[in-house]
Amino acid sequence: MKNNVPVILLIYTGGTIGMVKDYKSNALKPFDFENIKVKIPELKLLDCNIETTAFESPIDSSDMSPNYWVMIAEIIENRYHDIDGFVVLTGTDTMSYTASALSFILNNLSKPVIFTGSQLPIGDLRTDAKENLITAIQVAATHENQIPKIQEVGLYFEYKLYRANRTTKISSEQFEAFESPNYPNLGESGVHLNFNDQWLHKADRNQTLSLEKDFNANIVILKLFPGINRNTVEHILEFPGLEGVILETYGAGNAPTDDWFSDALKKTIDRKIPVINVTQCISGSVSMGHYETSMHLKNAGVISGKNITTESAIAKLKLLLGKKIPFQKFKSKFETPIRGEMS
Numbered sequence: 001m002k003n004n005v006p007v008i009l010l011i012y013t014g015g016t017i018g019m020v021k022d023y024k025s026n027a028l029k030p031f032d033f034e035n036i037k038v039k040i041p042e043l044k045l046l047d048c049n050i051e052t053t054a055f056e057s058p059i060d061s062s063d064m065s066p067n068y069w070v071m072i073a074e075i076i077e078n079r080y081h082d083i084d085g086f087v088v089l090t091g092t093d094t095m096s097y098t099a100s101a102l103s104f105i106l107n108n109l110s111k112p113v114i115f116t117g118s119q120l121p122i123g124d125l126r127t128d129a130k131e132n133l134i135t136a137i138q139v140a141a142t143h144e145n146q147i148p149k150i151q152e153v154g155l156y157f158e159y160k161l162y163r164a165n166r167t168t169k170i171s172s173e174q175f176e177a178f179e180s181p182n183y184p185n186l187g188e189s190g191v192h193l194n195f196n197d198q199w200l201h202k203a204d205r206n207q208t209l210s211l212e213k214d215f216n217a218n219i220v221i222l223k224l225f226p227g228i229n230r231n232t233v234e235h236i237l238e239f240p241g242l243e244g245v246i247l248e249t250y251g252a253g254n255a256p257t258d259d260w261f262s263d264a265l266k267k268t269i270d271r272k273i274p275v276i277n278v279t280q281c282i283s284g285s286v287s288m289g290h291y292e293t294s295m296h297l298k299n300a301g302v303i304s305g306k307n308i309t310t311e312s313a314i315a316k317l318k319l320l321l322g323k324k325i326p327f328q329k330f331k332s333k334f335e336t337p338i339r340g341e342m343s
């Protein structure tokens, strides 16, 4: 804090929020982010000092990758001592993946890291960018007795603040583009900015921030559908170099009971490749053994993803594999929440 005023760092990585329309060609193009205060003069009215930094070449979030996740984390780490809150702007398409990953990368985080973006570019007349950006900054700047209100990675979008690793993108059309189906909102913005204190993470502020940077990308998502072909399943699971599988199942974690399917899973697990059961349902939890159609998965040693999102499961799986956790311990490690990502 400088003279009791929080300092907020805006990190622009790319995405619609930082684009303007070229009225000659009608195409969207990135604008110079250093000029953000010119584009949104209201930023000067906020009760905080705003600094900005941007990726040298902003990316569409479809090009996001673990290397960029680490780049964002390193920007945060390098400024952690003199910045009070961070607002990360990315494209919405993969924002839940990136924000979930950052929640795992940033070990002992005790300052706000708030992700936001927009459905319409900042230069558009009907843009949602201004409200999202201004309120995300306010969230990151909210302190009580010099202690930040938010001490975790959040995602703010269209009047709602969510725990980032609980979110999923649900619409490419509505301004309300995200949802946190299995965890209550951390806050809402109406006439007042309200926080739901009982759902906020309380960090141990004596610990030092460190980064978890080792990701193992040799994983696959196998999404079930009625009539899925035996050859396809065996081909995917027998792929050389495969080290982890997210199995997207039906309902409460159910899957076909054909012998060939159970055998393929057993063979995979015998090769010490963890298989995580994540439901295709938008909300609710995996509960293996609840139906007969999940008993064989439980018996084969499939790991329960409980109510984790696929976005979070990917980051967690890549990270735990990167930590080279012994196979016998992998199940209990994965089934234990690390950053409030499952319950």
Ligand code: ASP
Pocket (backbone or CB within 6 Å): 014, 015, 016, 017, 059, 060, 061, 062, 090, 091, 092, 093, 094, 117, 118, 119
């Ligand atoms: N395609 C864009 C992206 O995710 C969409 C957006 O910014 O909302 O980068």
